[in-house]
Amino acid sequence: MTEKEKMLAGELYNSRDPELKKDAARSRRITRLFNNTTEEQQEYRTQLLKELFGSTGQYIYIEPPFRCDYGSNTYIGEGFYANFDCIILDVAEVYIGNNCLFGPRVCVYTPCHPIDADVRNTGIESAKAISIGNNVWIGGNAVINPGVTIGSNVVIGSGSVVTKDIPDNVVAAGNPCRVIRPITDEDKQYWANKLEEYRKGLE
Numbered sequence: 001m002t003e004k005e006k007m008l009a010g011e012l013y014n015s016r017d018p019e020l021k022k023d024a025a026r027s028r029r030i031t032r033l034f035n036n037t038t039e040e041q042q043e044y045r046t047q048l049l050k051e052l053f054g055s056t057g058q059y060i061y062i063e064p065p066f067r068c069d070y071g072s073n074t075y076i077g078e079g080f081y082a083n084f085d086c087i088i089l090d091v092a093e094v095y096i097g098n099n100c101l102f103g104p105r106v107c108v109y110t111p112c113h114p115i116d117a118d119v120r121n122t123g124i125e126s127a128k129a130i131s132i133g134n135n136v137w138i139g140g141n142a143v144i145n146p147g148v149t150i151g152s153n154v155v156i157g158s159g160s161v162v163t164k165d166i167p168d169n170v171v172a173a174g175n176p177c178r179v180i181r182p183i184t185d186e187d188k189q190y191w192a193n194k195l196e197e198y199r200k201g202l203e
Helices: 003-008 018-035 042-052 187-203
Strands: 058-061 066-068 074-076 079-082 086-089 095-096 108-111 122-126 130-132 170-173 178-180
Touching: 003 018, 018 042, 018 066, 042 058
Parallel strands: 058 079, 066 086, 074 095, 086 108, 095 130
Antiparallel strands: 170 178
């Protein structure tokens, strides 16, 4: 196996491998171009993001600045929005579903570094994939750690550090992040009423 294949398989790999350095340089080039765009260059921004990522939906919007390790290991569904200062370290694969919203400074981290300093200093490391379901809102300054799966229809509170899987249809928050409560039919009715009030105000 190549070092890249080991990396994507979640095995120990050499992060100083020339192929991986080349892939990282590609990411740095595209994100540099993206972060230097202006608000008048929305089509160009979208073009760069579609070049950067493994796949995206038709609509994707990320506020610069944005950083990632490779980009090509990140797969994003339809209707994605990320606010300022998002970081995705996609050493392993990152899957983001449809209609997901990231607040400012959301960080998604797949790398795992050895605890032993002597081994860590060799450049050997590993990574664990992250999966985020559909209709997920992640609040500002949240950190998603390696190997985590977040279900669909989830709200993650701002400042959370997500270290374990989060099931569908819940509000979760804290450090470490834990389920606070389920999202209920009462929540749906409350917000449906709020939407109706808003629409009536436009008439």
